[in-house]
Amino acid sequence: MVQQTADRFRAAVEKGDIGAIEELFASDVRFYSPVKFTPFEGRPMVMGLFGVLLRTFEDFRYIGRFEGAAESSAPAAAGDGGGAMDASVLLFRTTVRGKEIHGIDLLHFDEDGLIKEFTVMVRPQSAVAALGAAVYEGLVADGLVPGPDAAPQS
Numbered sequence: 142m143v144q145q146t147a148d149r150f151r152a153a154v155e156k157g158d159i160g161a162i163e164e165l166f167a168s169d170v171r172f173y174s175p176v177k178f179t180p181f182e183g184r185p186m187v188m189g190l191f192g193v194l195l196r197t198f199e200d201f202r203y204i205g206r207f208e209g210a211a212e213s214s215a216p217a218a219a220g221d222g223g224g225a226m227d228a229s230v231l232l233f234r235t236t237v238r239g240k241e242i243h244g245i246d247l248l249h250f251d252e253d254g255l256i257k258e259f260t261v262m263v264r265p266q267s268a269v270a271a272l273g274a275a276v277y278e279g280l281v282a283d284g285l286v287p288g289p290d291a292a293p294q295s
Contacts, residue, residue, distance in 0.1 A: 142250075142254035143208070143227040143229065143250045143254055144208065144229075145254070146165055146248075146250060146254045146255065146256065147206065147208075147229040147231065147248060149161065149165060150162065150165050150231075150248065150256065151203050151206070151231060153165070154195075154201065154203070155201070155202065155203065157195050159188065159191060159192060159195065162188070162191055163184065163188050165255060165256050166184050166187060166188070166255060166256050166259075167184070167251050167253070167255040167256060167257045168183070168184050169182070169183060169184075169257070170182075170183065170184055170187050170255075170256060170257060170258065170259065171187075171214070171215065171257070171258050171259070172186075172187045172190060172258075172259045172260075172261075173214055173258070173259065173260040173261065174190075174261060174276075175244075175261055175262055175263050175269050175272070175273075176269060176272065176273030176276065176277075180214075186285065187259070189280070189283060189285045190276070190280065190285070192279075192283065193276055193279030193280055193283060193285075194276065194279075196279060197237055197272070197275045197276060197279055198235040198236070198237060199235065199236040199237065200234075200235060200236050201233060201234075201235040202233065202234055202235070203231050203232065203233050204232050204233060204234055205231075205232040206229060206230065206231050206232070207229070207230040207232075208228075208229055208230075209228055209229075209230075210225040210226060210227055210228055211225060211226065211228040211247065211249065212224065212225055212226070213226055213249055213257075213258055214258060214260060215258065226249045226250060226251075226257070226258075227249070227250045228247060228248060228249050228250065229247075229248045229250075230245050230246070230247050230248075231245065231246040231248065232244075232245050233245070233246065237268065237271050237272045237275050238271045238274075238275055239271075240267055240268040240271040240272075241268065242263050242264070242268040242272060243263065243264050243265075243268075244261060244262055244263035244264065245261070245262050246259065246260070246261055247259070247260040247261075247262070
């Protein structure tokens, strides 16, 4: 089941099929970004982020995959951290604002075969900076995060 989910995810991303991507995420999915310390949490927020990512990547393509198990990034207090979960690593290449990015997507799966946790790692540092700026602008434009001019909340 996990391999099927990884295959379906890869195909949906490569087609830019946001609806097919959404049905593969658990409702309480966590997305760990290379440019944000805390994860994006919950299907609505993660799907908003994926909408931005699909618009931001210029020539996204997966180039390989590894299967296995890995511990969750969630703290053990969250109820599902500390133990190994089925996982897939998808290697990718893309370009953002003229910077070539090499990266991996680490997918952790829940007991139903849905993506419970998604971690992205990219290199080089200059590409991380370009990706972070482009994604932030997209999140602000879509109203998913406050812009730099937003008034502080009291």
